[in-house]
Amino acid sequence: MPEFDESVDISRPNPARMYDYYLGGAHNFAVDREAADRVLAILPETREFAMRNREFLQRVVRFLAGEVGITQFLDLGSGIPTVGNVHEVAQAAHPNNRVVYVDHEPVAVAQSQRLLADNPYAAVIHADIRDHEKVLNHPETLRLLDFSKPVAVLMLQVLPFIPDADDPAQVVAGYRDVCVSGSYLALAHSLSFDYWPGAVAEAVEMYTKSTHPLNLRTPDQVAAFFDGYDLVEPGVVFTAVWRPERPVADDEAIGSRAVAGLGRLS
Known part of the structure; x- marks a missing residue:
């Protein structure tokens, strides 16, 4: 069981801790495990979805740090650290x-x-990633990142927890607008009901009882978040088929239940 202080809300499940549980991590509480198990009972694919997202993170960071030569990364909504996290790969x-x-x-x-x-x-x-000023002017951000040089902004499965009322496109734009040409945006997002099997609506409803309700979106809505960026091939695709390291069958690609992409700021 993780250590915690009085500021941690353990009366309700938290999506970051549930995600940690899906990945087999130990940084979660009974309330998170119970909620995650209920989701898994309805949608066993959720664990596979989490694994595909983690694999995309590793591939895209390896591409950015290795092939592109990016040296600075801002991981928004980073979640609980697990093996193969951004700093390890970069x-x-x-x-x-x-x-x-x-x-x-x-x-x-x-x-x-x-x-x-x-x-x-x-x-x-x-x-909170919606608070651009706090994030960008935090002493650690100022110590480590130089926005006069290219930065890779990572937003992997964080926008589903930002409702339309909070204008997620503007959240993305707030970071895009401080980056220079040659910067990148890597983004992954859970897909709408049509791309999930079974009682997905029931599973999503469970998240309304968590600290952060879930907002699913279509591939076109996700692609729109790359406004101002030039998409890197293969564009916005199922997470499993973004520059895979091995052949991926169609059913495995669809099983990602999410799309992902990488954009370059020109």
């Missing part, structure tokens, strides 16, 4: 690559702080 390409994680879930932040305690080139800040 710093495998170059040990001085810099990573700033951002999350507002206290357990995610606390565990990240422990993990990064001896890493001078990576840090985590406790903030």
Whole structure:
């Protein structure tokens, strides 16, 4: 069981901690496991979905750090650290690559702080990604990231927790507008009901009882978040088929239940 302080809400399940449970992590509470098990009972595909998203994160960071040569990463809605997280992949390409994680879930932040305690080139800040000013002017952001040079902004499965009323496109634009040409946006997003089997509506309803309700979107709605960016091939596609390291069958691609893409700021 993770350590926590009084600021952590353990009366309701939290999506970041549920996601950690789907991935086999240990940074979750009974309330999270119970909620996740109820989702899995309805949609067993949810665990596969989480694994495909984690694999996309690793592939896209490896591409950015290795093939493109990006040295700075801003991971928005980073969640609870697990094996193969952004700093591990990026710093495998170059040990001085810099990573700033951002999350507002206290357990995610606390565990990240422990993990990064001896890493001078990576840090985590406790903030809501909708608060651009706090994120961009935080001392750790200012210490590690130089926005006069290209930065890779990662938004992997965070926008589903931002409702339309909060204008997720503007959230994306707020970070795009401070980045220079040659910067990148990597984005992954859960798909709408039509792309899920079974009683997906019932599973999504369970998230309304969590700290952050879920907002599913269509591929076209996700692609629109790349406004201002030039999409890198193969564009916005099922997560499993974004530059895969092995052949992916059609049913496995559809089983991603999410799309992902990478855009370059020209």
